[in-house]
Amino acid sequence: MSNYDDVHAWLSVNSFSPNTEVRYLTALLRLAGDVPDLAALTAAGLRSWLDAQPWGSSARWVAFCAVRGFLRWKFGESHPALALKIKRQEDRKSVV
Numbered sequence: 767m768s769n770y771d772d773v774h775a776w777l778s779v780n781s782f783s784p785n786t787e788v789r790y791l792t793a794l795l796r797l798a799g800d801v802p803d804l805a806a807l808t809a810a811g812l813r814s815w816l817d818a819q820p821w822g823s824s825a826r827w828v829a830f831c832a833v834r835g836f837l838r839w840k841f842g843e844s845h846p847a848l849a850l851k852i853k854r855q856e857d858r859k860s861v862v
Contacts, residue, residue, distance in 0.1 A: 768798075769798035773791065773794040773795060773836065776794075776835070786828075789832070790832035793833065794836055796819070797829075800815060807846070808846045809847050809848075809849040813850055816830060816852075823855040826855075827854045827855075834848060
């Protein structure tokens with residue numbers, strides 16, 4: 767099964783809201799396109815991939831959550847990328 771098929775399979779076995787599902791799907795398909803060998807993805811590699819994305823802090827956090835859940839489901843708790851810890855940053859709000 768391809769990474770793309772696995773992403774769809776993972777989404778089908780979880781109960782996410784439609785909005786969350788779209789956001790997770792977007793992030794995971796981008797990851798699958800950028801990192802063909804997800805089994806070899808390291809914590810440093812995941813951080814580099816997240817840093818390279820044009821997302822704001824909210825979308826970055828959503829992507830991080832999606833990737834953690836997907837990697838845990840596909841590879842188990844021992845996957846090296848699951849060692850990455852990041853803090854959720856607050857989005858800056860415009861002051862008018």
